[in-house]
Amino acid sequence: MKIVLAGGGTGGHLFPGLALAEEARRRSPETRILLMCTDRDEAYEDTRSAGVECQVIPSIHTGSLARRVAALVPAFVRAMRGIRRFRPDVVVGLGGYGSVAPVLCAALRRIPSVLLEQNVVPGRSNRFLARFVNEVDTQWAQSVPRFRTGARVRVTGNPVRTFIQRRDRSACVAQLGLDPALPTLLVMGGSQGARPLNDFTISALPLLANSGPRMQAIHLAGAADCDRVRASYEHYAVPARVFGFLEDMPLAYSACDLAFSRAGGTSIAELTALGIPAVLVPYPHAMDNHQFHNARVLEQCGAALLLEQATLSPHRLAHHLTALLGDRGRLEAMGRQSRAMGVPRAAAIIADRLEALAAERNGHRLSRWLERRSKAKTV
Numbered sequence: 001m002k003i004v005l006a007g008g009g010t011g012g013h014l015f016p017g018l019a020l021a022e023e024a025r026r027r028s029p030e031t032r033i034l035l036m037c038t039d040r041d042e043a044y045e046d047t048r049s050a051g052v053e054c055q056v057i058p059s060i061h062t063g064s065l066a067r068r069v070a071a072l073v074p075a076f077v078r079a080m081r082g083i084r085r086f087r088p089d090v091v092v093g094l095g096g097y098g099s100v101a102p103v104l105c106a107a108l109r110r111i112p113s114v115l116l117e118q119n120v121v122p123g124r125s126n127r128f129l130a131r132f133v134n135e136v137d138t139q140w141a142q143s144v145p146r147f148r149t150g151a152r153v154r155v156t157g158n159p160v161r162t163f164i165q166r167r168d169r170s171a172c173v174a175q176l177g178l179d180p181a182l183p184t185l186l187v188m189g190g191s192q193g194a195r196p197l198n199d200f201t202i203s204a205l206p207l208l209a210n211s212g213p214r215m216q217a218i219h220l221a222g223a224a225d226c227d228r229v230r231a232s233y234e235h236y237a238v239p240a241r242v243f244g245f246l247e248d249m250p251l252a253y254s255a256c257d258l259a260f261s262r263a264g265g266t267s268i269a270e271l272t273a274l275g276i277p278a279v280l281v282p283y284p285h286a287m288d289n290h291q292f293h294n295a296r297v298l299e300q301c302g303a304a305l306l307l308e309q310a311t312l313s314p315h316r317l318a319h320h321l322t323a324l325l326g327d328r329g330r331l332e333a334m335g336r337q338s339r340a341m342g343v344p345r346a347a348a349i350i351a352d353r354l355e356a357l358a359a360e361r362n363g364h365r366l367s368r369w370l371e372r373r374s375k376a377k378t379v
Helices: 011-027 042-050 065-086 097-108 124-132 141-146 169-175 195-210 226-235 249-255 265-274 287-300 314-325 328-341 346-378
Strands: 002-006 032-038 053-057 090-093 113-117 135-138 153-155 184-188 216-220 240-243 258-261 278-280 304-306
Touching (some): 002 097, 011 032, 011 113, 011 346, 032 065, 032 097, 053 065, 053 097, 090 097, 090 124, 090 346, 113 124, 135 346, 141 153, 184 195, 184 249, 195 216, 195 258, 195 314, 216 226, 258 314, 314 328
Parallel strands (some): 032 053, 184 216, 184 258, 258 278
């Protein structure tokens, strides 16, 4: 099978696509994957090491409608050339403006296509493209009514990479050089870190160090803030391992008792797949405030605590972290609710559907070929 992954713009869009590619190639090593990304997506350079082919198409600007339409033309031409050359069996839109041209090309060429939606509030590109695809596969049941009437929407979960698995906590804590007896907080703001989360944590450290249960931290600060954050933990004598970037995320996930995080769809998919309770601070400038809606769903089911950045203070953060880290029973209850929200098999569920769509298309192509051959013989 040959699959085109289209679009993205952030790791939150890219990682589900890579998880799906991984599942498809696990089933059949001969499967070829082509990632169509925009010229703005520098992160996609890393996908070559994963055995994914890459083709750059012009980006579609987020400015006025006229600018977006004008930018769509060269993107569409480049995408159509790539699809004609690659001849995919199915196209998967990962979200973002970069998915628009390849998915529209697939519709014109009658190639089956699927959209992945990671957030409760669907992105604008996915809302527009939903009418042209075979189906939309979303992480949330709450997303279904947000698509236009008639769109085919399935709740499948959000694909997570297979190496995102729970390991032995004590062994992981020891590997990080921390104390297995202390509650462990994981602070993460996404693949590039989140400076406001770093600042809130640093400001709360003197309060955390002097009140409540003793604690330790694993802090993913981003390269620019790594030294500053590490110095703060050392100043207040709070045990911590601070990383600019950590490739082995299961190590951190397995060692932690509570996560302090943004509320991106893919981060939530990984946290819920492992049943990790969380304090979520949505990124306030996200399109359609979608991170707030993601976090609110988890809070409503008891899997997370939602704190809005605009009203958050160091004292309020320290109060909540202290209360949660000192209440093992509550953390366990939140973890159970988190796990109930997760769909670790999402990649397999979606891969099943891709195989079915590809087989259906190839069956139709074979039927048409046999019909044409029969008519030719008759003549």
